Amino acid sequence: MQTTFPQLLIKHAAERPDAPAMREKEYGIWQAHSWAALGTLVQHIACGLHEAGLERGEHIVVVGSNRPRLYATMLAAQSLGAIPVPLYQDAVGAECVFPINNADVRFAMVEDQEQVDKLLEIRTSCPTLEHLFFDQSRGLRNYSEPGLMALDQLIEIGKNFASTQPGWYAAEVAKANPNDVAAMFFTSGTTGNPKGVVHTHRTLLDSAKAGADFDKLTANEDVLAYLPPAWIGQNIFSYAQWLTCGYVVNCPESASTVTIDLKEIGPTYYFAPPRVFEGLLTTVMIRMEDAGHIKRGIFKYFMAVAKRVGPARMDGKSIGALQTLLYAIGNLLVYGPLRNNLGFSRVRVAYTAGEAIGPDLFTFYRSIGINMKQLYGSTETAVFVCLQPDNEARADTVGVPIAGVQIKVADNGEIMVKSKGLLKEYYKNPTATAEVLTADGWYRTSDAGFIDASGHLKIIDRVKDVGRIKGGVNDGAMFAPKYVENKLKFFPYIKEVVAYGDGRDRVCVFINIDFDAVGNWAERRNLPYAGYADLAQKPEVYQLIKECVEKVNAELSVDALLAGSQVTRFLILHKELDADDGELTRTNKVRRGFIGDKYQPLIDALYNGKAEQFIETVVKFEDGRSGSVSATLKIGDCKTFAAVKVAA
Amino acid sequence: MTKKIGDVILDVQNISLAFGGVKALQDVSFNVKEHEIRAIIGPNGAGKSSMLNCINGVYQPQQGSITYKGKTFKHMNSHQVAVMGVARTFQNLALFKGMSVLDNIMAGRNLKIKSNLLLQALRIGPAEKEEIMHREAVEKIIDFLEIQAYRKTPVGKLPYGLQKRVDLGRALAMEPQVLLLDEPMAGMNVEEKQDMCRFVLDVNDEFGTTVVLIEHDMSVVMDISDRVVVLDYGKKISDGTPTEVRSDPDVIKAYLGTSH
Numbered sequence: 001m002q003t004t005f006p007q008l009l010i011k012h013a014a015e016r017p018d019a020p021a022m023r024e025k026e027y028g029i030w031q032a033h034s035w036a037a038l039g040t041l042v043q044h045i046a047c048g049l050h051e052a053g054l055e056r057g058e059h060i061v062v063v064g065s066n067r068p069r070l071y072a073t074m075l076a077a078q079s080l081g082a083i084p085v086p087l088y089q090d091a092v093g094a095e096c097v098f099p100i101n102n103a104d105v106r107f108a109m110v111e112d113q114e115q116v117d118k119l120l121e122i123r124t125s126c127p128t129l130e131h132l133f134f135d136q137s138r139g140l141r142n143y144s145e146p147g148l149m150a151l152d153q154l155i156e157i158g159k160n161f162a163s164t165q166p167g168w169y170a171a172e173v174a175k176a177n178p179n180d181v182a183a184m185f186f187t188s189g190t191t192g193n194p195k196g197v198v199h200t201h202r203t204l205l206d207s208a209k210a211g212a213d214f215d216k217l218t219a220n221e222d223v224l225a226y227l228p229p230a231w232i233g234q235n236i237f238s239y240a241q242w243l244t245c246g247y248v249v250n251c252p253e254s255a256s257t258v259t260i261d262l263k264e265i266g267p268t269y270y271f272a273p274p275r276v277f278e279g280l281l282t283t284v285m286i287r288m289e290d291a292g293h294i295k296r297g298i299f300k301y302f303m304a305v306a307k308r309v310g311p312a313r314m315d316g317k318s319i320g321a322l323q324t325l326l327y328a329i330g331n332l333l334v335y336g337p338l339r340n341n342l343g344f345s346r347v348r349v350a351y352t353a354g355e356a357i358g359p360d361l362f363t364f365y366r367s368i369g370i371n372m373k374q375l376y377g378s379t380e381t382a383v384f385v386c387l388q389p390d391n392e393a394r395a396d397t398v399g400v401p402i403a404g405v406q407i408k409v410a411d412n413g414e415i416m417v418k419s420k421g422l423l424k425e426y427y428k429n430p431t432a433t434a435e436v437l438t439a440d441g442w443y444r445t446s447d448a449g450f451i452d453a454s455g456h457l458k459i460i461d462r463v464k465d466v467g468r469i470k471g472g473v474n475d476g477a478m479f480a481p482k483y484v485e486n487k488l489k490f491f492p493y494i495k496e497v498v499a500y501g502d503g504r505d506r507v508c509v510f511i512n513i514d515f516d517a518v519g520n521w522a523e524r525r526n527l528p529y530a531g532y533a534d535l536a537q538k539p540e541v542y543q544l545i546k547e548c549v550e551k552v553n554a555e556l557s558v559d560a561l562l563a564g565s566q567v568t569r570f571l572i573l574h575k576e577l578d579a580d581d582g583e584l585t586r587t588n589k590v591r592r593g594f595i596g597d598k599y600q601p602l603i604d605a606l607y608n609g610k611a612e613q614f615i616e617t618v619v620k621f622e623d624g625r626s627g628s629v630s631a632t633l634k635i636g637d638c639k640t641f642a643a644v645k646v647a648a
Numbered sequence: 649m650t651k652k653i654g655d656v657i658l659d660v661q662n663i664s665l666a667f668g669g670v671k672a673l674q675d676v677s678f679n680v681k682e683h684e685i686r687a688i689i690g691p692n693g694a695g696k697s698s699m700l701n702c703i704n705g706v707y708q709p710q711q712g713s714i715t716y717k718g719k720t721f722k723h724m725n726s727h728q729v730a731v732m733g734v735a736r737t738f739q740n741l742a743l744f745k746g747m748s749v750l751d752n753i754m755a756g757r758n759l760k761i762k763s764n765l766l767l768q769a770l771r772i773g774p775a776e777k778e779e780i781m782h783r784e785a786v787e788k789i790i791d792f793l794e795i796q797a798y799r800k801t802p803v804g805k806l807p808y809g810l811q812k813r814v815d816l817g818r819a820l821a822m823e824p825q826v827l828l829l830d831e832p833m834a835g836m837n838v839e840e841k842q843d844m845c846r847f848v849l850d851v852n853d854e855f856g857t858t859v860v861l862i863e864h865d866m867s868v869v870m871d872i873s874d875r876v877v878v879l880d881y882g883k884k885i886s887d888g889t890p891t892e893v894r895s896d897p898d899v900i901k902a903y904l905g906t907s908h
Contacts, residue, residue, distance in 0.1 A: 027787035028799065138792075139850050256797040623842065 001209055001244070004176040004201040006042070006079040008243040013039030016246065019219075022068045025253040025261055033068055035246075041069070041155070043169045045076035048158030049107070050172075052131055052149075056081035059103040059184065063087045063096070063119070064111025066225035066251045069135050069151060071239060073109045078182060078201075079173050082107075085184045085196070086230040088586050089115065090579075092624070093122040095586075098193050099186045100126045103427065107131045109151070113139040120145055178202040184427055185232045187379050196427030197232075197379045206404070207382035207421030208240035214387050214402045215349045221247035221269040222346070226258045231587065232379045233353070237271050240382075262343035270350040274357040275588065277372075280342055281364060282492060286520055302330035303367075310367025316391040335368040344370050351375050351387075353398075354587065356459075356482075358490030362395035374398050376457060380436065380443060382421035386457045397456035407457065413448040414463045448480075465592070467502025469564050477564020479507065481592065484565050487555065491548040492517045496577050498590050499567070500603060506568045508606040510595065511545055512576050518544070533631050536572040542636050545572060549638045556641075563643035569606050570638065571613075573599075574631035580620045602633065611635060653874065654682030657858055658703070658826060663712035665698055665882075672698040673709065676884045678877045680826070685852055685859045687869045690879035691902060696862040697739060699879065700828050703860070704736050705729045716826075730759055735824035737815045739831045739862075745804030749814050752803050753789055756821025757782045789817045792854075793847060809840035816847065820855075827851065829861040833868055841865065845872055866903075870894065878902070 003011075012021065017036035024031055033041075054060060060077045062084050064070050074084040085103060087096055089111065096119065099105070106128055110116055116134050123129060131147045133154055134140060140150070162169060182201040186194040211217075225238040238249045247269070252261040259280075288299055309323045319327070339345050350365070350372045357374065365372040373388040376398035385407065388399035401407050405419040422443050426432040436444045448466050449459040460466065461480040469477045484507065485497040495514040501507035515532050518541060522529055529535035553566040577583040583595050596603055598617070605613035616630035658680040665673040673695045680686045688696050701707040703714060705724035714721050716732060735756070743752050761768070761782060767775035790796055793813050798806060803814055812832060819827055832848065833841045849872055851857050863869045869876060870890040878886040878893055880902040886893050893899055 027784060027791060028796070029787075138854065139846075141853055253796045254794065256794075260797065622839070 001202065001205040002178055003205065004078065004173075004178055004180070005182060005205070005240075005243055006075055006173045006176065008205075009035070009039055009042060009075055010170075010173060012243070012246050016219075019246075020248050021242075021246075022071070022249050022251065023265075024068050024251040025257070025264075028253075030250070030264070038068070038072060041072045042075045042079060043162055044155045044158035045069075045073055045151070046079040046158065046169060046172070047161040047165075048154035048156075049073075049076055049082070050080055051157050051161050052107070052154065054080055054082050054107055056175075057083070057181075058107070059083045059085050059105050060107040060109060061085045061087050061096070061100060061103075061105050062109050062229070063115045064089050064109075064135065064229070065255065066227075066229055066234070066238065066249075067111060067135055068251060070109065070111060070229065071249075073133075073151075074183070074239070078176070079169065081172070081176055081180060083181050083184055085186070086228075086235065087186065088228050088230040090228070091586060092580070093118045097122050097125050099196065100129055102193075102196060103184065104128050107133075109133045110135070112136040116140060116143070116148070120148075176201070178205070181424065183235065185230065185235070185379050195429055195432055198424040198427050199382055200424055203421050203424065204236070204240045204382050205244060207384050207419070208236055208244045210402050210404050210420070211236070211384040211387065212241050212245050214384075214389075215269070217241065217245045217247065217269060217349075219246040221245065221348075222265055222267045223247060223249050223269050224252065224258075224262055224265050224267045225249050226252050226255075226261075227271070228586075233271060233383055236383045237269070259343070263341070264343075266343055266346040268346045268348045270344070270347050272350070272352060273354040273588075274352050274361065275355070277352060277357070277365060278361055278492075281361060282514075282517060284338065284342070285492075286516075289520075289524075299334055302326075302334040305330050306335060306367035307363065310369065311363055314366045314369070314371065314391070314393070331369065338368055339370060347371065349373065353377070355589070356486040357395055358486075359395040360490065362393075366393060376459065378445065380423045381417055381419060381445075382423075384421060385417050385419065385445075388456075392454070392456070394456065397452060397458045399457065400455055401457070407451070408442075409450055410444075412463060413450070413460075413466070415445045415447050415449050415457070415459070416442040417445055418442050465502075469501055469507070470503050470505060472505030474506070474564030478561050479565050480562060483562060484509070484552070484556070484567065485590070487552045488548065488567075491551075493521065493544060494548060496584075496590060498577075498592055498595050499565075500592075500596065500606070501565065504607065507565050508569045508603070509549075509567050509571075510599070510602065511570055511572045513541060513545065513572055515576070532576060533574045533629065536574060537631065537634060539634075542572065542634060545570065546636050546638055549636075553638060553640050558644045566640040567638055568640055569635055571602060571606065571633050571635045573602075574615065574633060575617060575619060575629050578619070580622065581618075605633075605635060653684045656680070657682040657717060658860070659715040660699075660703065661713050661715070663699070663702055663709045663714070665695075665702060665707055665709040671882050673702070673879075674882045675712075676879065676882070677712075678884065678887055680858060680860055681875075682858055683852070683856050684874040685848070685861065685872055687873035687876045688860065688862045688879060689864075689866070689869055689876060693881075694879040695882040696879055697830055698882075700736065700830055700860070700862060703729075704734065704828060730822065733822070733825035734828065735819035735822040735826075736828035737812075737819050737830060737832060739834060741811055741815050743803045743811060743815055743818070746802055748800050748802055749790070749795060749798050749806070749817075750786060750800065752814055753786045753817045753821050754782065756818035757785065759822060785823075786821060789820050792820075792850070793817050809836050809843070812836065812840075812844065813847070816844075816851075820851065823855075824857060826858045826860065829859060831862050831864060833863060833865055841868060848872060 012035040018034050020032040021035040021038045022033045060082055062070055077084045133149050133151050135151050137150045178201045181198055184196045184198050186196050227234040242249050250265045252258045305326050309319045309327050312319050347370055353375045373393045376386040377383040385405055386399040387402050408416045410416055418441055446463050447459050448461055448463045452458050461482040465481050467479045469479050479501040481499040484499045488494050488497045496512035498510040513536055549567050556566050557563050579586055602613055612632050612634050614632045618626055618628050620626045656679045661677050663673050663676045690696050702709045705726040708723040763775040763778050833844050852859050876890055876893045878899050885898045886896040
């Protein structure tokens, strides 16, 4: 698009001044900010930041949850030609040091006292950081740190400046070029320092537009902004596409009210990672188990109907008169109320991405009439690469390349992408840039996959993680850890899995049970437990998990490529893997190598045939203090199946 | 980080309270200054809650006087105390379990509601306007205490730590000048205690409310109070800043005992 973010804002403010741009729930009421009001706010913040000394081309970090004034700050920075760098609000102080120093950041806009404290704590390691602005002043009244200022005060300064130099802001906005850098996103990075992914106005807006065209998004959409703004997906859905289409972005009251707010808003365009959909389904199922016999009977009967005809109906196939009637009754009695209860009554397009989604989970949502689809993309591609068309959603593919995107599969199985949304570069890191961007403009995704017969892209794993079994009966077989992990994670009882097998003679896994689901399961069986660690080590739980693993083994045995990846031994970890302990990335992906090093004795025990192993682990609490947990973990053996050759 | 501590707002002089032969309080005197956080500590049965109940007008001491904002009383009267701007929370929670969080906190606005029962029931005229105004005040408290997710939840369904927060919310709804907290952190885990400490400090900081609190957990008391008074067997044994109190031999004796 031949425009920039601030220019789009000015356009909306001029064309539809009174239409709501954002809503924020505060004091129990959804308060709307019109485009005109937002335009004025952005102008004042921009002038204030200029007075404070923010210069063109300079970076400003923005830390906090989804608040209108933080989004306004990003727009204000972009109006001045400065570059907003959103950081994860739940990252610990030390994780913010690298991005701030990497980009020589002098300015920071944060949400509240918690974030102010965090940045003040690392101030000595970030000598460049001069100005710290905060949105909410609660608890900060008595702070007297140099450079600390309330956003309200900054807005006042900006207002004065704007009244003395009325034409200044418009002139500043006009200076921007679509090819200027618009924002920088730090990738969470499974190894080493994070990398700053540099995007221009054009890459972000073109990608946003292509995605919006694909799903025919209009100005009438409602979106709930609840994922971290530092994640590019949030930025696309609640910022780039928001300005492209001019729809309404709704900011929840607080992180704990998201499900309530979801119900109240009833978004029409919704994104959630599979784990959110899974969590919602789990709560529904647990509540259904507690319902009376009649209700449960109706629910079971109509869910079976939905399972039979729902997906076909969503795919636009004809399902016959009787089934149509049954589905209509089901819709009246079960699906409609259920959608309403989940907050999905108005959803027109719902996306999930980030991890593989279980076929049962995916089918469940589609069968009750929610147009749930998958997409494929990354920070480097400004999200949209492949999307599933409305009638072709499937659990095991990620869709077809959208307009303006080309994909090809390299000889090593790696997916290569060429599109208008590709990153400009990694900030101050030409080596890394050269590694991912080829001379002729292709981006290496480092994902292994292939394009299936229907033209859909299917992802197997990260290229670097796809390994080979060495020695033993399956010598030389392909091992795709994530594929195995995902298959196990599709069971509601299993929350997290880490699979090992590359360069070894067989596959073994660490498992995290889902505390809610297994806890509920245990309660129904009158199985007492003291806490997570205790529950995890119950023989009954081991038996439960063993059955899950063996089911997966049976499924794998019919897969020509991955029959050798069947799991022979497993153990259930004594603590839940946590991003604060470095075991997960901030986007909740397992860091296999790190976990392997940390729990080396456990891996040894898995492979040398021991029946149990003692382990002691240091854990970090949310307030930064640390403690330790120790346990003796049992190791379970599982049945494997002979590879079955299936006729293609 | 400095805050302004004002003049004496509450002065307790020579209070003695006995239940038959049990001398709950004997000749206890101390004062509370405006905007400070004042803690009353002591072992079990030291007379802490009795002291609070005297200030609050629940008990009537046999001797002594209480001076509040320049007016001296022989004993207090609960209603009058509330009207004068003193609110309290309870050790064993006295919430309406079947009512929502919102309604519980709204109950704290009772003294401030002027329109009569009939107008309120019909929601007509000034009553509606008034209710909206009070609802706004309650919403600000809900926001302040970060309990937005439980607005409509019946209090009885909430975990204990959150019920304590609602109890505090109801006291805050009175917009008190002095807030009496009876063991606000009792029965809480470390995280809940930290949250509660932050709320107490924020109340003190944001609204300038004077806080008198009873607490068992010494680390909490030492961290957040400006001055501490120590009771033991109904007598005052020490009074001063947390550091002074901590090193007072009498306090050490009362808490750790002595060898005979």
